Amino acid sequence: MIMSLKLRLLIIVSIILLINFAAAGYYMVQNARTALAQEMASSTQLAKGLLVNALPTLRFSNDLSERLTLIVDSVRHTRHIRAWFEDMNGRPLIGQEDQTGFFNKPDAPDWFIRMMEPEAVAFRRLITKGSKSYGYLVVEADPSDEVTEVWQDINALFWLGLIFLVLILLLIYIALRQGLKPLSQLADALGQLEKGDFTARVDTTAVKELNPIQIRFNHMASVLDKTMAENHALAGNMLSLQESERRDLARELHDELAPCLFGIRVDLGEIERLAGERQITEIEDKVGSVKTITTHIQSLVRKMLSRLRPMTLDDLGLAEALRDMLHNWRDRQPEIDWEWDFVGDFYDLPDTLQVTVYRVVQECTTNCVRHAKASHVKVEVRREEETIKVAVTDDGKGLDANLVRGFGLIGMRERVSALGGRIAFDTEEGLGLQVRVLIPLKGEMNNETGSNDFGRGRSSDSQGRLSPADSTNPISQGY
Structure with a gap:
């Protein structure tokens, strides 16, 4: 199956644009991952500083659980940070969270979350009072908000790119249709020539690049039209000349040759009669007349042959x-x-x-x-x-x-x-x-x-x- 030129060009342009969009998306995701990792590290470092400053107050607290809750709550509301307290066996006691890796699950598909999730940035601090150990205070980066923002940007880029892709392909299609329209006209004109209509012409003002072809086609059609008209006229003239020549030959045979032959016949009859009467002088005169007529016939035949x-x-x-x-x-x-x-x-x-x-x-x-x-x-x-x-x-x-x-x-x-x-x-x-x-x-x-x-x-x-x-x-x- 032969693919049309318009479809080929549209496919090529689509592939180029899709590659450009894919490359733009890829670099956008990579830059977002790098920025997310840096922001997570910065937020974790900030939370770590807050906890380090707050932990010494635990030794003066009578209710350790209440104090740990206050510390966890003060940190957990920091952007991109989550915190909890777990016992020595790793069971959360304060600030129990969804342990899927996110404080709040991002509003994005799971495959995108897995692609964007950075390496965990966290630290653990053992909480002791006197000689007794109570558990671990854990602080970890939470990229939920950042992943949601990146997904929204990627989603907006996708729809914007799709709109531009459709718009560009539509404009290219319209341009190709208008640009190739003269070729369709040329094909129709060639079909007219094939059917014998040599009056076919094409417009020479549509596309500059096709103008020389269109001008040459019109010139060719004009020459063919004139040539066919000349051929028809020449054929008619040849038939007319042929009939005229035949009439002239017939007229010369009738008006010139036939009387000469009749004259010869008459003279031969006279010669025969005179020979019977032995009139030698008159016979010689008649023989001279026959020779004269024969010479005229020869001249006439030569003239007719020369015309042929x-x-x-x-x-x-x-x-x-x-x-x-x-x-x-x-x-x-x-x-x-x-x-x-x-x-x-x-x-x-x-x-x-x-x-x-x-x-x-x-x-x-x-x-x-x-x-x-x-x-x-x-x-x-x-x-x-x-x-x-x-x-x-x-x-x-x-x-x-x-x-x-x-x-x-x-x-x-x-x-x-x-x-x-x-x-x-x-x-x-x-x-x-x-x-x-x-x-x-x-x-x-x-x-x-x-x-x-x-x-x-x-x-x-x-x-x-x-x-x-x-x-x-x-x-x-x-x-």
């Missing part, structure tokens, strides 16, 4: 495929200064990684052309020992913080994250954009993700620029 998968990757490799893409951009957008730099051997890279790098560069360059209004675009791809680094930099208008989240940027992040990589967007409105990607070639990410081998490396500041090495930053902006 960049065939140049299989034919030329990653570097040449990227160069071919950028050459096409240069031909179509000559007003933009295109620059690229590829370092390293890319031929043995996994197919998925090559496609990811190609699509990232494709998406970045498309954004540069469509939205950035850039005059210069630079693409860099570098293979290192354990990583692939990609950087696409433009001098366009940058990302506007008020723009709606772009699915293209989210898609790039999802592609990179699927390979265990990181993507960062370094931007400032009006000063361009740099997209940096780092993808590991082996199992674990290289820890030196903060290095900047691609020129610009502006860190996050008050103007809203994103940290280049922040892989957890949700893409809240887009082209």
Whole structure:
């Protein structure tokens, strides 16, 4: 059975307090015993002095018994003293008392009396008159009153200590309940996250020591909430794009390929007819028409295949495929200064990684052309020992913080994250954009993700620029 933290702390505090009370009681009893012994010795010495002064009067007394009674009575009323007269055989004759060791039994338990009872402090004096011995006059200390006082003090200490113990434990319990309340809230919030409710948040003002944990939890929940929203939006967008792509393919097959095939069929019919009539010149014209249509079909199929998968990757490799893409951009957008730099051997890279790098560069360059209004675009791809680094930099208008989240940027992040990589967007409105990607070639990410081998490396500041090495930053902006 696992014991709760509150119960453990209460038990520990109780043990400490009980040990303190026991130690205080022990020292109080020891000091009381020492003081009692000293007081008993002092009282006995005083009584002894009184008796020594009174005994000489016995020789002048005609009634010895009456005189002994007066002497015993004069001493017995002294504090902490009792006295009696006994015969030669030890039987009390005058001042017969309870022989339990106390003149008056203390108002205390027997075990405490036995613990407190000091060693007997007494003296005996033989009473004689002439040559005849009558008995012994005995004086002994009586600690009854002192033992009662000590017991009352111990009893008061016990109840006072019990009250303080209960009060202290109650205050500690209340403090622990209030102090651990944020943990209960955190557990409830984690339960909400487990059920898929990413709106769960905890109060960060209750306990200072738990504040960092609560802040990090709220940040984690916020990131999860944004990520789930992005994933749902991305999934919906992917389905929409998939259906749109299918419609486009179906439209192109219907509008482009089907008429071409119909034209070929018609031309082949004409060729067959002309061949029967041996009209060679007309046959050559129809054959030329079939070739033209076939060339158009090949171009159309190549275009459709390129949309499904960049065939140049299989034919030329990653570097040449990227160069071919950028050459096409240069031909179509000559007003933009295109620059690229590829370092390293890319031929043995996994197919998925090559496609990811190609699509990232494709998406970045498309954004540069469509939205950035850039005059210069630079693409860099570098293979290192354990990583692939990609950087696409433009001098366009940058990302506007008020723009709606772009699915293209989210898609790039999802592609990179699927390979265990990181993507960062370094931007400032009006000063361009740099997209940096780092993808590991082996199992674990290289820890030196903060290095900047691609020129610009502006860190996050008050103007809203994103940290280049922040892989957890949700893409809240887009082209």
